[in-house]
Amino acid sequence: MSLELNEVTLTYPDGDGRLTALDRVSLDVPGGTLAAVVGPSGSGKSSLLAVAATLIRPDSGTVAVDGVRVEGAAPARLAELRRRRIGIVFQQPNLLASLTAAEQLQVMAQIDGRPPRKARPRALELLEAVGLADLADRRPHRLSGGQRQRVNIARALMNDPAVLLVDEPTSALDHERGAAVIDLIARLTREQGTATVLVTHDRGHLDAADQVAEVLDGRLTAPATTG
Numbered sequence: 302m303s304l305e306l307n308e309v310t311l312t313y314p315d316g317d318g319r320l321t322a323l324d325r326v327s328l329d330v331p332g333g334t335l336a337a338v339v340g341p342s343g344s345g346k347s348s349l350l351a352v353a354a355t356l357i358r359p360d361s362g363t364v365a366v367d368g369v370r371v372e373g374a375a376p377a378r379l380a381e382l383r384r385r386r387i388g389i390v391f392q393q394p395n396l397l398a399s400l401t402a403a404e405q406l407q408v409m410a411q412i413d414g415r416p417p418r419k420a421r422p423r424a425l426e427l428l429e430a431v432g433l434a435d436l437a438d439r440r441p442h443r444l445s446g447g448q449r450q451r452v453n454i455a456r457a458l459m460n461d462p463a464v465l466l467v468d469e470p471t472s473a474l475d476h477e478r479g480a481a482v483i484d485l486i487a488r489l490t491r492e493q494g495t496a497t498v499l500v501t502h503d504r505g506h507l508d509a510a511d512q513v514a515e516v517l518d519g520r521l522t523a524p525a526t527t528g
C-alpha cells in the first residue's frame with residue numbers, strides 16, 4: 302500500500318494565462334505512514350488531494366496509487382481504483398440523514414456491488430475502532446460533531462483502502478476534539494496500514510505525523526520525518 306506523486310504539475314485556466322496550483326510536486330507515502338501537508342489558504346493543498354484522489358488529472362508528472370499508475374488509465378478503471386483503493390475524508394462529514402451510523406458504512410459496500418447486510422460485521426468493527434460501538438444504530442442528528450466526523454473516518458475505511466486522503470478533518474471541531482480525531486487517524490493509519498495524507502493549516506496537529514511537508518505557492522518542501 303502506498304501513494305507516490307512524482308513531479309506533478311497542475312495548472313488551472315486563469316484569464317488569458319494559466320495559474321500553477323502545483324509545481325513539480327513529489328510525495329512518497331508508504332503504507333502505515335501518516336504524511337501531513339501544511340500550508341496557507343490557496344497554497345495548493347486541496348489541489349494536491351484532488352490529484353492524489355485521481356479526481357483531477359495533472360498537466361504532467363505521475364501518480365501511483367497502491368502501485369497502479371493513474372496516467373492513461375481508462376475512466377472506468379479510475380472509478381474502480383477510487384472505489385476500492387482510495388478512502389477520502391472530506392471536511393464536512395456529509396452523512397445521510399436517514400441512515401444509522403452502521404448503515405452509512407454498509408452503503409459503501411453496496412456502492413461496491415456487495416450486499417450491505419454482509420458488510421455489517423465489518424461496519425461494526427470499524428465503528429468500534431473509532432470508539433462508537435455503542436452508537437451504531439444512531440442517526441446523524443443524534444450524534445455530536447466529533448462523533449459524526451468519526452463515522453466519516455470509519456466510512457472512508459470501509460472498503461479497506463490502500464490510500465487514505467483527509468482534508469482538514471478538524472475544521473468544525475474544538476481543539477480537544479480536533480486533536481482526538483488526528484490521534485485517531487494516526488492510530489488507524491498504523492492499524493490498517495494505509496498510506497495517509499492529512500491536509501491541515503493547523504500546525505498544532507503535526508506531532509502525530511510521520512512526515513510533514515509544507516506547501517507554498519504550489520511548491521512542496523521535501524518532507525521532514527518527525528519523531
Ligand SMILES: Nc1ncnc2c1ncn2[C@@H]1O[C@H](COP(=O)(O)OP(=O)(O)OP(=O)(O)O)[C@@H](O)[C@H]1O
Nearest residue numbers: 313314320322340341342343344345346347348349
Ligand atoms: N477550479 C479552479 N479553477 C481555477 N483556479 C483554481 C481552482 N481551484 C483552485 N484554484 C486556485 O489554485 C490555487 C490553489 O488552490 P487550492 O484550493 O488547492 O489551495 P488550498 O491550499 O487547498 O486552499 P484552502 O486552504 O483555502 O482550501 C489557488 O490560487 C486557487 O485560487
